[in-house]
Amino acid sequence: MAFTKGSGPVSQFLVVSTLIYLYTLLHSVSAVFQGVVEIRGYVGQHVQLPCHNQSPNSEFTFLYLQKIDNNNNVIFVNGIHKSNSVENSIHTMFKNRTMVNETNKTVDLWDLRTSDEGKYECIINYNFTKTSHINLKIMSNYSQPKVVVVRNNSGRSSDTSCTVKIHCFSSGGYPQKMVKWNFTKELNISLRITEVNKSAEQDPGNGLFNISSTIFVNSSGAFNVSCSVGEETSKEIEVCVDNPDPKLPAEFDPTQNIAFGVILILISIVLLCLLIKKIKAPAARGIYSVTATSEEHQEHDMCEVNTPANS
CATH class of the missing domain: 2.60.40.10 (Immunoglobulins)
Incomplete structure (x- = not known):
């Protein structure tokens, strides 16, 4: 019982000492x-x-x-x-x-x-x-990101879904950031997104970062996509539309141009030979002989112009 009565001042002293210690500690931390x-x-x-x-x-x-x-x-x-x-x-x-x-x-x-x-x-x-x-x-501010969409020729992989590969790239920024993808769509459109590649490459010379990300998107309909890196955002692109943009250029086929060029060359040779034949044809009738120069012989061989002998 005596212990209980004597504990009041001791407890008060401990409380006051603790408060003073905490105040000093917090003041020191605040000063730092x-x-x-x-x-x-x-x-x-x-x-x-x-x-x-x-x-x-x-x-x-x-x-x-x-x-x-x-x-x-x-x-x-x-x-x-x-x-x-x-x-x-x-x-x-x-x-x-x-x-x-x-x-x-x-x-x-x-x-x-x-x-x-x-x-x-x-x-x-x-x-x-x-x-x-x-x-x-x-x-350092990143460049405005660029979005590239890769799709098949029709723009749709089936009658009910669309699968596309989308790439986002931004450069020249610091500190390191990551790509953030932004999608807008109708409520009834479902998206399945898979990131297949991402990178953050630092230039050893200036220390700035080049950031990229590549995703596959399977969608049940059309949607808009953009990407952001830091404070910069790309332009928004419409993807998986029902009718692909007719202004998009067709795929380039170099074999078609080669074949077309060969045909033009053959037609030019035939026309040239016909012209030479017409110029060299004899104006006189009857039996005759022609002594050709070496140059005329070459033209004769090339175009196969045979002058028939009449009897």
Whole structure:
């Protein structure tokens, strides 16, 4: 019973201590999150990385901006030291792409690349040292996707269903996205969709992505389809219509053109021979002999023009 009476103050002390601890912990966590500044920039453009969130109006001894790579290695971007030059310390990947604004305590970074994405920290020394953190996100808009529909000659595989292969492609974007297919149809139309291929290829030179997807669609009727990659959407295409578009060109058959060309050549040879025969035919009647030149003999052989002897 004595224990119960004495537990009141102890419990109150523990509760108060716990609340103070939680407040301190939450305040510390909040300070960490507030210390990270997120900056977004597009490939090829320009951003300004701030280093002034601690004491913007104070004089400093040095200001250093550095990038922390995925292996926690420190890469020096640019900076200012009141006593020493830092020009030779700038990493090659940031040479001629950065400039420090001493008044605003910012670092300008231009000609943005996908490799610039990541964590940065800015260290400023007054009569004490302060460190701020920056998270740089790089983006690049994808090209408008293109949709290609492959179908049989009639546009329908049977009287009751239609099966088509549809391909979507978009390029030059960052970060990596996936293809999203969009369909519009009547309520009584059923679709069965199977994705047979998808890819996301990153260009080793500029880090941009080329995205593609290929699907098979079996439909009970006509429908419209488009695809989206990121914020970009393709034009909508009507698929599996009852009457294929008469303006669509017929399949090209090269053998037909070859046969037509051979026939024209043969007709031209026959006409030429008839013309030569008419020109060379003798005007006189009776028995005669002709002494032909070598050239005339060649024409005679080629066209087989035989002049009959009359008796």
